[in-house]
Amino acid sequence: MPLLEDGARGFVSAQQVAERAGVSRSAVSRAFTPGASVAPETREKVMRAAAELGYQVNDLARGLLANRSRLVGLVATKPEVGFRAHLVSTLTAALIRRGNVPFLINTGSSPAELEAAQAALFGYRAEATIILSGSPPASFVELARRNGQPLISIGRSEPGCDHVRIDNDGAARAAARLFVARGLTRLGLAGSASGTPSIVERERAFVDEARRQGAQVASARGADTDYAGGQAVAGQLFAGSERPQAIFCVNDLVACGLMDAVRGRFGLRVPEDVAVIGFDDIPEASWDAYCLSTFRQDPAEIAARTIAHLDRRLTDPAAAPSTARLQAVFVERASTLAPFTTPTHNGVPS
Numbered sequence: 001m002p003l004l005e006d007g008a009r010g011f012v013s014a015q016q017v018a019e020r021a022g023v024s025r026s027a028v029s030r031a032f033t034p035g036a037s038v039a040p041e042t043r044e045k046v047m048r049a050a051a052e053l054g055y056q057v058n059d060l061a062r063g064l065l066a067n068r069s070r071l072v073g074l075v076a077t078k079p080e081v082g083f084r085a086h087l088v089s090t091l092t093a094a095l096i097r098r099g100n101v102p103f104l105i106n107t108g109s110s111p112a113e114l115e116a117a118q119a120a121l122f123g124y125r126a127e128a129t130i131i132l133s134g135s136p137p138a139s140f141v142e143l144a145r146r147n148g149q150p151l152i153s154i155g156r157s158e159p160g161c162d163h164v165r166i167d168n169d170g171a172a173r174a175a176a177r178l179f180v181a182r183g184l185t186r187l188g189l190a191g192s193a194s195g196t197p198s199i200v201e202r203e204r205a206f207v208d209e210a211r212r213q214g215a216q217v218a219s220a221r222g223a224d225t226d227y228a229g230g231q232a233v234a235g236q237l238f239a240g241s242e243r244p245q246a247i248f249c250v251n252d253l254v255a256c257g258l259m260d261a262v263r264g265r266f267g268l269r270v271p272e273d274v275a276v277i278g279f280d281d282i283p284e285a286s287w288d289a290y291c292l293s294t295f296r297q298d299p300a301e302i303a304a305r306t307i308a309h310l311d312r313r314l315t316d317p318a319a320a321p322s323t324a325r326l327q328a329v330f331v332e333r334a335s336t337l338a339p340f341t342t343p344t345h346n347g348v349p350s
Helices: 014-021 025-031 040-053 059-065 082-098 111-123 138-146 168-181 197-212 227-237 252-264 299-315
Strands: 071-076 101-106 128-132 151-154 162-166 186-192 216-222 246-249 275-280 293-296 323-326 329-331
Touching: 014 025, 014 040, 025 040, 071 082, 082 101, 082 128, 082 252, 082 299, 128 299, 138 151, 151 299, 162 299, 168 197, 168 246, 168 275, 168 293, 168 329, 186 197, 186 227, 186 252, 197 216, 216 227, 227 246, 227 252, 246 252, 252 275, 299 323
Parallel strands: 071 101, 071 128, 128 151, 151 162, 162 323, 186 216, 186 246, 246 275, 275 293
Antiparallel strands: 293 329
C-alpha cells in the first residue's frame, strides 16, 4: 500500500490526483476512460500526477458502477495437482490478457468447504464461471445457473453450459488398439475411484475397445488420480502370477506412480516387461525417469477455446450452448514398444 504525503498508508484517490494535476475529479475519470473526451494537455497532466503519486484505477468500483465485475471464477478441486495445475495456470494467464480478473475457487473436500466456496463465488458477482472436470458437484453448477452466470465446463457435460471437451473416448480406444497391434493382449487398466467424468470415460472406452480387439483386461483403481493411486494400482495388478503385458493409465500421475512401483517393488522393466501409456502429457512425463508415452492435452488450446466461448457468451447471452471438441494427440516415448508396424493416424493405429 503506498505511503501518502502525510505519512499515512492508503490507496491514492482520484481526488488526490485531481488536486496534484490542478484539474477536476471528473477530468481524472475521463483521462482514464478509453474513448472519453479530454484535452491532450489535461490528459498529460493527469497521467503525470498519477505516476508521481502511484495512482491505480479502482477497477472494482468502476465495474460495480458499470454492473460488470470483470471477475471470472475458476472452480476446481485440488487445483494444485497434475494436469489441472498447468491448466489453471494457463487459463488465468489467458483471462488476464483478455482484461479479466480471474479468481480461483477451491471447492475443498468437505460440505463446509464447498459451502464456503459457493459463498465466495456468488458473493463477488463474477461475470462468468469456468468449471474444471470433476468439480464441483452438479448442485454447485445448478446454483451458478440460477444466479444467471454464464457457465463454461471443461472436461464434463452439464446441461445449459458451453463446453470444452477432450476426446477421451477416442484416445483410450487408440491405446487399446496400439497394444493389440503390437501383440500385447493381456492388458491392464490403471483407473481411479475418484469417478470424475473424464476418468470414467477413459476407463470405459479402453476396456470396451480392448475386449472388442480380443484382449483380456484386468482393471484396478487407486483411491485418487495421483502418484499414490498409481502405486496402489501396481500392487493390485502385479500381485498375481498372470501379470499384464501393457497398462493404460487414466492420467500421467497414476502412470508415474505405477512405473516406479513396477520397477522398484516388482523388479520389472518398462517397456520390455510391461508397456505403459498415460494421459495428459504433464512435464514430468518427458523426464528421463519416465519417458512416458501419453496422450497430450494442450492447456493453451483448451484456454483459447474457453476464451472463445466466453467472448461469444458475453456478446450474445441468448446463444445456444456450444461444444468445442479437442483431440488428444498421442506422444510416443520409451515406455511403449518398438515403432508401429501397422497403419497409423496421428500416431495411433487406425
